[in-house]
Amino acid sequence: MRNAFKRIINYLLLIINSVGVSAQLKWTNVDSLYQPLPSSVHVFKTTDSLDGKPNIAFYVIADLKDKKLLFDADTTFKRRLTPAQFYQKNKQPLVVVNTTFFSFQTNQNLNVVIKEGKLVGYNIHTIPGRGKDTLTYRKVFGSAIGISKKRKADIAWTFTDSSLSYAAAIQEPMIPLKDSFIQHSLDYTLLSAASFEKWKMQTAVGGGPVLIQSGKIDITNNQELKFAGKAVDDKHPRTAMGYTKDNKLIILVIQGRSPGIAEGADLKQEARILQDLGCREALNLDGGGSSCMLVNGKESIKPSDATGQRAVPAVFIIKNR
Numbered sequence: 001m002r003n004a005f006k007r008i009i010n011y012l013l014l015i016i017n018s019v020g021v022s023a024q025l026k027w028t029n030v031d032s033l034y035q036p037l038p039s040s041v042h043v044f045k046t047t048d049s050l051d052g053k054p055n056i057a058f059y060v061i062a063d064l065k066d067k068k069l070l071f072d073a074d075t076t077f078k079r080r081l082t083p084a085q086f087y088q089k090n091k092q093p094l095v096v097v098n099t100t101f102f103s104f105q106t107n108q109n110l111n112v113v114i115k116e117g118k119l120v121g122y123n124i125h126t127i128p129g130r131g132k133d134t135l136t137y138r139k140v141f142g143s144a145i146g147i148s149k150k151r152k153a154d155i156a157w158t159f160t161d162s163s164l165s166y167a168a169a170i171q172e173p174m175i176p177l178k179d180s181f182i183q184h185s186l187d188y189t190l191l192s193a194a195s196f197e198k199w200k201m202q203t204a205v206g207g208g209p210v211l212i213q214s215g216k217i218d219i220t221n222n223q224e225l226k227f228a229g230k231a232v233d234d235k236h237p238r239t240a241m242g243y244t245k246d247n248k249l250i251i252l253v254i255q256g257r258s259p260g261i262a263e264g265a266d267l268k269q270e271a272r273i274l275q276d277l278g279c280r281e282a283l284n285l286d287g288g289g290s291s292c293m294l295v296n297g298k299e300s301i302k303p304s305d306a307t308g309q310r311a312v313p314a315v316f317i318i319k320n321r
Helices: 002-022 083-089 188-193 229-233 267-276
Strands: 041-046 057-063 069-075 095-098 113-115 118-121 126-128 137-139 142-147 153-159 168-170 177-179 203-206 210-213 238-244 248-254 279-284 293-295 314-320
Touching: 057 069, 057 095, 057 293, 069 113, 069 118, 069 203, 083 095, 083 293, 083 314, 095 238, 095 248, 142 238, 142 279, 153 210, 153 238, 153 279, 203 314, 210 238, 210 267, 229 267, 238 267, 248 267, 267 279
Parallel strands: none
Antiparallel strands: 041 057, 057 248, 069 314, 095 293, 095 314, 113 118, 113 203, 126 137, 137 177, 142 153, 142 203, 153 168, 210 279, 238 248, 238 279
16 A cells, blocks of 8 residues: 555656646846847846756847848858857847858858848758768758848748859758769759749848747758757757747757756757747757857857857847848
């Protein structure tokens, strides 16, 4: 009888702990730490544990409908700058946050970047095979978040090519194509059949994988091949962007690689946070040591690199007009 009672108590405790794990994080408005801010931009912080692990995260929410705000991107050519250097280069904007994945060897973006309606960064579409597939290549379509002239946000899967002056996009992820050609040949028949259209964005930055579609968690790593094997379950610092039904932009950064202080998040945890914040669509961006968001020049999370802010080739920016 006593053993049966203990089993019941343990079962109830398991249920209580499970509920606690899935509970939403509690966020505190910290606008006062980052003034001056317009009434359409707010900063929030949480130190609530994430599935029982130490956690520190911030997000900025900005009203896309506010015409006094300018949503922009900036990039470099064959060099990288820290977010603080981008902040000075862009005359001290409200928000600067890292975005694209990049090559340490060439310092170049590996994702699309659109600035003032012009394509200034290109996706890397060809991924060499591994193991038995070393002589084959997979062709993928990277995801990106964009903002149109009408101040509408969109997340799509894109194709970029030097022969095009614009990014072509599709609203559904595609299974990677597989062939033995190193270069990605532009097959107009394929792109047309897959409903690729001109992506009319004023500003856009790429990353991946997509985390949320139509308000539901739907991680498209199998289509985008951003992380291999069980790497999707690894906890790291994270950067992500999404938007809500009422046209609010959300930029999330999660601190990590700080044992006992902030241990980071995996992709599912990151997606769940963004879903809880009301994102209709959301996109993972470059994380790890690159994760950094400045608000009025002040850091939110602490970058995980021992040397501080990592130099990156592209950032997303919010400015006061």
